[in-house]
Amino acid sequence: MSHKFFLILTVIIRIFKEYRLRSALSILGVAFGTFALITMVSVSDSLKEKSRLEIEKLGKNLVVVKSGKVRVFRRRSRSITTAKTLKISDATAIKQQIDHVVKVLPSFHISYPVRRKGTTIFSTIIGVGREYPEVRNIKVKEGRFYSETEEKTGDKVIVLGYKIAKDFFGSEDPVGKTILIFRVPCKVIGVMEEKGSDVSGEDQDILIYTPLKTAMRRLANVDYINTIYVQVDKKENIPFVKKKIKELLRKRHHIKKGEKDDFTVLSPDDYLRMETEALHIFSILGGVSATISFIIGGIGILSIMILIVNERMEEIGIRRAVGAKKSDILFQFILESAFISVSGGLSGVFLGSVLSVSIFTIFSLPHTLSFQWILFSFGLSVLTGILAGVYPAIRASNIKPVEALRRA
Structure with missing residues (x-):
């Protein structure tokens, strides 16, 4: 052979x-x-x-409701129109009336100048509930996230994203220090772990987190929100939940047949x-x-x-x-x-x-x-x-x- x-x-x-x-x-x-x-x-x-x-960075089985008309282009969500019709009561209704919904977190995003010792950085401040880290699959690296009491009373406490903490404090421990958001002094109680950009294109490390009541009342003085995070029990149920959210919000916002929505419902698949x-x-x-x-x-x-x-x-x-x-x-x-x-x-x-x-x-x-x-x-x-x-x-x-x- x-x-x-x-x-x-x-x-x-x-x-x-x-x-x-x-x-x-x-x-x-x-x-x-x-x-x-x-x-x-x-x-x-x-x-x-x-x-x-990257979908995991957005959060497990997450549906995001945004106020106004939003288009996704190259993963980034861009507002085409704005609206002030999204309310905390809408988030409550989604939680109470739609099946397969596990958690609902109303949120208010606003961009403000943030100052400390002559350094000024424009950043996005997110007013949101204390369950946000769990829903968005992120963790606190230093210090802690705000408590239920701080959330209810609207205390002026903040948790910094990883990059913005480095920009302001370098190697110094930021926990316990104070920075100015616009003209409001806020106490740093924690720093988030490094996360990077999520599937929506938003860099999680340059954000600042604060209780929803703090953002709405003490910082912006508004009665509306601009984002609702909805966690669904299973991935297979996301299309059903999206459909039901649209139907519910159209009814609550009195949008007639043929009229355009004043909100946008997005899932990870929309970004991808x-x-x-x-x-x-x-x-x-x-x-x-x-x-x-x-x-x-x-x-x-x-x-x-x-x-x-x-x-x-x-x-x-x-x-x-x-x-x-x-x-x-x-x-x-x-x-x-x-x-x-x-x-x-x-x-x-x-x-x-x-x-x-x-x-x-x-x-x-x-x-x-x-x-x-x-x-x-x-x-x-x-x-x-x-x-x-x-x-x-x-x-x-x-x-x-x-x-x-x-x-x-």
């Missing part, structure tokens, strides 16, 4: 030398198919994993819709390019094997004349075509893996290189070579010794 394999290997090396260009093109076709498939799947899986992680569509197109194009490459590689192997059969008539005739079986000839030519595809497959696996890891590193994406997909891609390349070699192998095995020797 080892002698036969060595003989076949010697023949294949000779073929590579005689048909350098055709062999190289055949290998490249299979290699590119394997390379494209591995890279496409790896990058696609990595982007999906990144999206999943454009990206999901782009990923879908990317996957389709990657699959098509990989398929075309495998077909081209298969055709290349098929053509070169047919040429090899035609030029090795004498060899085939002599082998058949001295007792070689049809199965021996069949096995030899299939093995030769498989060897070409294995060379292409290994090259494609190496290049695809290297490029995928490089993309993960350069763009700070999750590493999701799948060993199963590598095996599948390599197996597909080998299968391409075997299938492409079947016809030439059958043709070679059916050559009669007398006819082959006569033609030679």
Whole structure:
């Protein structure tokens, strides 16, 4: 067996030398198919994993209700129209009247200058309930979040985002210190852990949190809110809850049929819709390019094997004349075509893996290189070579010794 394999290997090396260009093109076709498939799947899986992680930053099974008309463009929500019709009572009604709702947090966002010792930074202040960290899946790094008592009385206490705490205090402990929000002195009681931007594009580390009553009464003096965070029990129930929230708020805001909503209901899927569509197109194009490459590689192997059969008539005739079986000839030519595809497959696996890891590193994406997909891609390349070699192998095995020797 080892002698036969060595003989076949010697023949294949000779073929590579005689048909350098055709062999190289055949290998490249299979290699590119394997390379494209591995890279496409790896990058696609990595982007999906990144999206999943960013959805977790927004909060588990969270629906966000915003006042006015809001459009999502490149993940960022932008207000098209504003409204002052969203009330705390709307949040209470959502909690009481809609099934599958676990928690509801009314919130008021406002941008104000924040000052301390000559340093002024414009920041977004979020007035919200004490359950906000749990709903938004964030944690306090230093100090604490405000208590139920502070929330009810509207105490002038704040919790800083990670970056804004660094900007104001550097390495100094900010807990217990005072900063001015507009003209109101507020006591720092905590600092949130570093979180980064969520799926909506909002940087969580530059926000300042305070009780809802504090933001509405002491800072802005308003009776309306501009955001409601609604946590749903299961992901599958989010579409149902979104629909019911729209129906409820239209009724409560006395919006007639045909009139536009004065609010917007968003879920993580709304922020990711454009990206999901782009990923879908990317996957389709990657699959098509990989398929075309495998077909081209298969055709290349098929053509070169047919040429090899035609030029090795004498060899085939002599082998058949001295007792070689049809199965021996069949096995030899299939093995030769498989060897070409294995060379292409290994090259494609190496290049695809290297490029995928490089993309993960350069763009700070999750590493999701799948060993199963590598095996599948390599197996597909080998299968391409075997299938492409079947016809030439059958043709070679059916050559009669007398006819082959006569033609030679």
